[in-house]
Amino acid sequence: MNKTGVLYAGKAKTVHTTEDPELLVLEFRNDTSAFDGEKIEQLERKGQVNNEFNAFIMQALQQAGINTHFVKALSPTESLVRNMKMIPVECVVRNRAAGSLVRRLGVAEGEILDPPVFEFFLKDDARHDPMINESHIATFGWATAAEVTRMKELTLAVNAVLKKLFADGGLLLVDYKLEFGRFNGEILLGDEFSPDGCRLWDAQTLEKMDKDRFRQDLGHVIESYEEVGRRIGVQFS
Structure with a gap:
């Protein structure tokens, strides 16, 4: 192509x-x-x-x-x-407390969240991706009620699949964000899923193996990404 x-x-x-x-x-x-x-x-x-x-x-x-x-x-x-028409809303699922949730609510990092926390954020770097809710989405026309329902369903379905996939590799899927778009009348998962857009910890040591290594100057960023991939079966070229 x-x-x-x-x-x-x-x-x-x-x-x-x-x-x-x-x-x-x-x-x-x-x-x-x-x-x-x-x-x-x-x-x-x-x-x-x-x-x-x-x-x-x-x-x-x-x-x-x-x-x-x-x-x-x-x-x-x-x-x-x-080629989808992207919806400017990020869907975030948190299985454990980390990042902005810890800063906002004062909960302990690593606290298990059961059921998982689901959040919406507006995709807007200039405004630092502010948190929004379904009322904002409806009022400003970013997505219909049916599309919101579908995005939530798909995001939680992804959680069920990937929590097991990573657990089988000795990893905890702490949290992640997803983006969706419209294609021929259907809502599809878009953008990417990589350690750039999720948090992954070693299940035994709780070592951070995602983009927090870059954010927090922990080093060995790409080596950690590759280790995560190898554990779940990615064959890098």
């Missing part, structure tokens, strides 16, 4: 158009950012690791009956995806 132009360049990925208006090329770059772009570095192999990790996860979700925008991997750093 040939790229015909750049549709959008984000903080870590570039979206390219193709000859087919229904298909895009998602390019994963080595750029790594945190704190809404305040901290930026280039990490060698990151684009490849995240692309191959994401391809593995998306295929696992599709095998479990969860429809996504992913079509196939094209190269170590590029994947073919469906």
Whole structure:
């Protein structure tokens, strides 16, 4: 599939158009950012690791009956995806307390959340992705009530699949964010699922093995991403 132009360049990925208006090329770059772009570095192999990790996860979700925008991997750093109209809402599930939840509510990091906490955030870096609720979504027309219900269903279905997948690799899926879009009248999972957009801890030591290693200057960021991948069966090129 040939790229015909750049549709959008984000903080870590570039979206390219193709000859087919229904298909895009998602390019994963080595750029790594945190704190809404305040901290930026280039990490060698990151684009490849995240692309191959994401391809593995998306295929696992599709095998479990969860429809996504992913079509196939094209190269170590590029994947073919469906051209969706993205909904500007992030769906977040928290299985354990970490990050902003700890800061907001004063709960202990690592506290088990049963049932898991579900939250919506507006995808808006300039405003630091503020938390929103279903009333905001309805009033401002970001999604219909039926679409919100579907996004929640899919997000919790992803939780059931991935908690087990990571648990089998000796890992805790602490929290994660998902984005969705519209394609031919259907809501599909979009964007990516990689250690950039979730928290993963070693189940025994509680060692952080995700993007918090970059945020907190813990080092060995990509090596940890690769270790997570190997534990769940990703075969990196």
